[in-house]
Amino acid sequence: SQQGEEDPQALSIQEGENATMNCSYKTSINNLQWYRQNSGRGLVHLILIRSNEREKHSGRLRVTLDTSKKSSSLLITASRAADTASYFCATDAGGTSYGKLTFGQGTILTVHP
Amino acid sequence: DTAVSQTPKYLVTQMGNDKSIKCEQNLGHDTMYWYKQDSKKFLKIMFSYNNKELIINETVPNRFSPKSPDKAHLNLHINSLELGDSAVYFCASSLAGTGSSFGPGTRLTVL
Helix, strand or coil: CCCCEEECCEEEEECCCCEEEEEECCCCCCEEEEEEECCCCCEEEEEEEECCCCEEEECCEEEEEECCCCEEEEEECCCCHHHCEEEEEEEECCHHHCCCEEECCCEEEEEEC | CCCEEEECCEEEECCCCCEEEEEEECCCCCEEEEEEECCCCCEEEEEEEECCEEEEECCCCCCEEEEEEECCEEEEEECCCCHHHCEEEEEEEECCCCCCEECCCEEEEEC
16 A cells, blocks of 8 residues: 655646645654656655654755654755656655655656746 | 666567566665556555565565575566566665665566
């Protein structure tokens, strides 16, 4: 079964605007990760936030994690056309899962120039 | 270049055939994975190997057999291919507690 549910399923914005994607999950986690997938390509790791962290930044990316609500959000500021891609959240339960990731269904982001 | 590589990139074959996909990583990671991405872009783990040992086998048909000859390689052999096996297969690797690095994917089409 899917661990993560992402919201929205699709997001269309203009260049320069901010994009926010949300992810909810069901079970306890060791960390939560966000990945980007350009059309026809592999996944690129963007950011990892551990269960004891609440917020993390990397360049134009800001990730928050609320373990009490079992949810995370990814904010991309000042978006660019090159940010157009699918974005996935993935949870790592830790322990004996050995880094096994359970993915959400993804958000398709389109940034119009 | 340090990366996860997999071959072939595309694989088109007839039902009933046997095929293999190869994966190699030169990142020094100790864990490798196979994921399947279906036509709706949903990604699901199939197998995980840690230091050449099978750790995770997620309800995958016996027709799929992974093999890890060493820590840097994880191959996937599929017997008696079926139409439903058509998907994109991704190899990935990681170190414990860090993000995974994914290969470019192998698009398998079964006719």
